[in-house]
Structures are given as structure tokens and as C-alpha cells.
Amino acid sequence: MIRSFCIDLGGAVVELRTPDSRWSDRAYERFGAFLTTAPPAVLVEHRPGIDGPPVTSSPSGTAFFLHGSARWEHLDALLSTLVPERVAPSLVAHGALLADEGRTFLCCGRSGAGKSTLAQLLPERALCDELALVRPTGDGFHGVSLPYWAARPGSAPLAGVFVLEHAPEHLRTRIPAAGALRELRRHVCWPTEHLDAMGQVFETLTRLVQEVPVWRLSFARDPLVWDLIRKPVA
Amino acid sequence: MRVQRNPELAWREVGGETILIHLGRKMMFGLNAAGGRLWAALEGGATLEELESAVPAEVGTEELVRATVRAFLADLAAEGLIVAEPPLQHDEAPDPGAEVPHAPRIVWRxxxxxxxGACAKYPAVSQICDQNPFNS
Structure with missing residues (x-):
């Protein structure tokens, strides 16, 4: 029996289809919080009985096939690659997204910089701890959670961006716009195969650093860091 | 000589710095303030003389201005950021910028x-991120 459901990845609706109940159960467990009834723009079909490369796509680029050699990791990697290609204008950041009442805060960093640590320190506030979408709106930006890794759906106006680093004490330091752009370009998913999409990410990033305050956040393992994150701009 | 921006670029002025992105080469560049002024002067194309007039007087003598502009243009051309007709060779323009604090320069690239993100966690499947899975 073919099992199928649709998930919303920051506005990119993807239908997942598989005949394998173990894959289906695992996918449901992984992405179940992001289910949607909206019509899909992209199909990802698991075809475990077919030999071939792990991942192929249809000529139109709207369907992707995971063959017998594909592992679960291929699905996760494919979906996380697909989002920055398909949701425009926006950008996908390598960051945890935290939420206050009606506001979100994007906390970026390389692996080991503290994204998951921060999300674990602030479980009530964390929407996701690895990848988040930043979407321009008429008067600013929205932070939107994506299902990586510990995640729940959520979206709200983006009030601040933080570049994380571990430290013995909490410290928040404002990064000027040009420096912020140079810093954040390392934490953005660049869809390098699509020049138009890359240009849109550049436009979004340059707007972001000029309209939303960007800070370097040094923090210790202490939930009081939340006070510093949500502290208004002086 | 007439100089034009490469149309494969996007650029923005951000916090007093001019940031360029070369979409084809997948490179990003930052220009200092003097470089940004020259970049702005390239709107619609410009001659060497027009560009020299955009260099601040602090740079120094006319000869030094000419040298700094040519060195800057040679850097831009070497990175594929401009097209010069006739082409400008890098070795024709030794860079005097190190001794000229207000010279136009590419300050980072x-x-x-x-x-x-998932590929950082799953190095075994990194081909999905390293290559384009959409045309496979």
C-alpha cells in the first residue's frame, strides 16, 4: 500500500510517498508536526524496489525519487536542500529560532556554536534548533521554523539575529550592517545552482542586515541568557 | 579605454561598504569607501578619465591617482567584476595602494x-549538497 502525506517546509509544500511502512512511520514521526492539507508543489517518492542512484529527479524538477540504495539521510538532506531552492524570496539560515510573544529571534552558528545548547536551555522558547526560514514581509521579516532537528511549527516577526559563541559569561555586542552581512553569509544556505535564487538570497540578506539588529551573543549554559536575547535595542 | 560592470553581478551598499556578488563565480567582495565611489561611477560604463575624477583628492598626485585607479580596475578585471575595452592586463598596473591609504581597493573576498544543514550532519550523503540534485 502506498502511503502519502504532505508537509509544509516554510511554504514549500512537499508530498512524501512511500510503499514502505517503516519509512512512512519514521517520516511521520520526523515531519508530523509540519503536516498540511495544502496542494503540493513537489513530490518526493520513495521507490525501494528500484535500483539506481540514491536520488534522481524528473526533467521538470518537480518530482524526486529515492531508489533502493537511498538511506533515510538522503531524504533529510534532499528536503533541506530543496527549501532554499523553492521558497523565494527568502533565505534559509543555519540557526535556531526562538520565540517570544509575537516575536522571533534567529540564533546562527556553525556546528558546535551552541544552537542546540541554546534550544535545550530554552525549551519553551525554541521553535527549531538547526535551520530556519527568514521571509521578507511588507514591513520587515518573519522568522519561520523548519523541521530540523527538534522543531515545532511557528512564525512571527523577526526581532533580532544573533551569531552564537560559547563563553564563560553572557555578552551581547551589536554587529554593524556590513560586518553582519559578512558574518551571516557563512550561515545562509546558498542555492548555488540557481543564479536567480542566489541573487534573491543576496537581496534578502542585504535587506535583513540593514533592517533587523544583528548581535554577537556570547553565552554560558544558563537560561538567563534569554533576558539578553529579548532585551530591547538601546 | 571604456569600462563596464559585468552584468552577472548583484551589488548593494551596506553600512558604507559596497558589497558585490559574482553569481557565476560564486564569490562575494567588499570594496572600501573609495572603491565604492568608483563602483558607483561605473554606472552605465565609464572611461578611465571619468573614473580618475571620482578618486578623492587625498590620494595624491595625478600620477598616483592614475596608478591607483588602474590597479583597482586590474583587480576588478582579474576577478571578473568588470569588462574593459581594450582589456586591462594586471601586470600593466602595479598596485601602489599599500602606500596610499585612500586608494580604492577590494578589502575582502x-x-x-x-x-x-542536513549535509553537515550526514557527511556520507553530502553529494546531495555538493552537487545539484535537481538535474540528476
């Missing part, structure tokens, strides 16, 4: 790398 960085490669843009494809990145997708």
Missing part, C-alpha cells in the same frame, strides 16, 4: 559555498 570570499567564496560562497553551497550549504544545506
Amino acid at each position: 570570499d567564496e560562497i559555498r553551497r550549504f544545506a
Whole structure:
């Protein structure tokens, strides 16, 4: 029996289809919080009985096939690659997204910089701890959670961006716009195969650093860091 | 000589710095303030003389201005950011900028790398992130 459901990845609706109940159960467990009834723009079909490369796509680029050699990791990697290609204008950041009442805060960093640590320190506030979408709106930006890794759906106006680093004490330091752009370009998913999409990410990033305050956040393992994150701009 | 921006670029002025992205080469560049003024003067194309007139007087003598502009243009051309007709050779324009604090310069350049978060966790399947899975 073919099992199928649709998930919303920051506005990119993807239908997942598989005949394998173990894959289906695992996918449901992984992405179940992001289910949607909206019509899909992209199909990802698991075809475990077919030999071939792990991942192929249809000529139109709207369907992707995971063959017998594909592992679960291929699905996760494919979906996380697909989002920055398909949701425009926006950008996908390598960051945890935290939420206050009606506001979100994007906390970026390389692996080991503290994204998951921060999300674990602030479980009530964390929407996701690895990848988040930043979407321009008429008067600013929205932070939107994506299902990586510990995640729940959520979206709200983006009030601040933080570049994380571990430290013995909490410290928040404002990064000027040009420096912020140079810093954040390392934490953005660049869809390098699509020049138009890359240009849109550049436009979004340059707007972001000029309209939303960007800070370097040094923090210790202490939930009081939340006070510093949500502290208004002086 | 007439100089034009490469149309494969996007650029923005951010916080007093001019940031360029070369979409084809997947490179990003930052220009200092003097470089940004010259970049702005390239709107619609410009001659060497027009560009020299955009250099601040602090740079120094007319000869020094000419040398700094040619060195800057040679840097831009070497990075594929401009097209000069006739072409400008880098070795024709020794860079005097180190001794000229207000000279136009590329102050940083960085490669843009494809990145997708799941691939950082799953190095065994990194081909999905390193290559384009959409045309396979």
C-alpha cells in the first residue's frame, strides 16, 4: 500500500510517498508536526524496489525519487536542500529560532556554536534548533521554523539575529550592517545552482542586515541568557 | 579605454561598504569607501578619465591617482567584476595602494559555498549538497 502525506517546509509544500511502512512511520514521526492539507508543489517518492542512484529527479524538477540504495539521510538532506531552492524570496539560515510573544529571534552558528545548547536551555522558547526560514514581509521579516532537528511549527516577526559563541559569561555586542552581512553569509544556505535564487538570497540578506539588529551573543549554559536575547535595542 | 560592470553581478551598499556578488563565480567582495565611489561611477560604463575624477583628492598626485585607479580596475578585471575595452592586463598596473591609504581597493573576498544543514550532519550523503540534485 502506498502511503502519502504532505508537509509544509516554510511554504514549500512537499508530498512524501512511500510503499514502505517503516519509512512512512519514521517520516511521520520526523515531519508530523509540519503536516498540511495544502496542494503540493513537489513530490518526493520513495521507490525501494528500484535500483539506481540514491536520488534522481524528473526533467521538470518537480518530482524526486529515492531508489533502493537511498538511506533515510538522503531524504533529510534532499528536503533541506530543496527549501532554499523553492521558497523565494527568502533565505534559509543555519540557526535556531526562538520565540517570544509575537516575536522571533534567529540564533546562527556553525556546528558546535551552541544552537542546540541554546534550544535545550530554552525549551519553551525554541521553535527549531538547526535551520530556519527568514521571509521578507511588507514591513520587515518573519522568522519561520523548519523541521530540523527538534522543531515545532511557528512564525512571527523577526526581532533580532544573533551569531552564537560559547563563553564563560553572557555578552551581547551589536554587529554593524556590513560586518553582519559578512558574518551571516557563512550561515545562509546558498542555492548555488540557481543564479536567480542566489541573487534573491543576496537581496534578502542585504535587506535583513540593514533592517533587523544583528548581535554577537556570547553565552554560558544558563537560561538567563534569554533576558539578553529579548532585551530591547538601546 | 571604456569600462563596464559585468552584468552577472548583484551589488548593494551596506553600512558604507559596497558589497558585490559574482553569481557565476560564486564569490562575494567588499570594496572600501573609495572603491565604492568608483563602483558607483561605473554606472552605465565609464572611461578611465571619468573614473580618475571620482578618486578623492587625498590620494595624491595625478600620477598616483592614475596608478591607483588602474590597479583597482586590474583587480576588478582579474576577478571578473568588470569588462574593459581594450582589456586591462594586471601586470600593466602595479598596485601602489599599500602606500596610499585612500586608494580604492577590494578589502575582502570570499567564496560562497553551497550549504544545506542536513549535509553537515550526514557527511556520507553530502553529494546531495555538493552537487545539484535537481538535474540528476
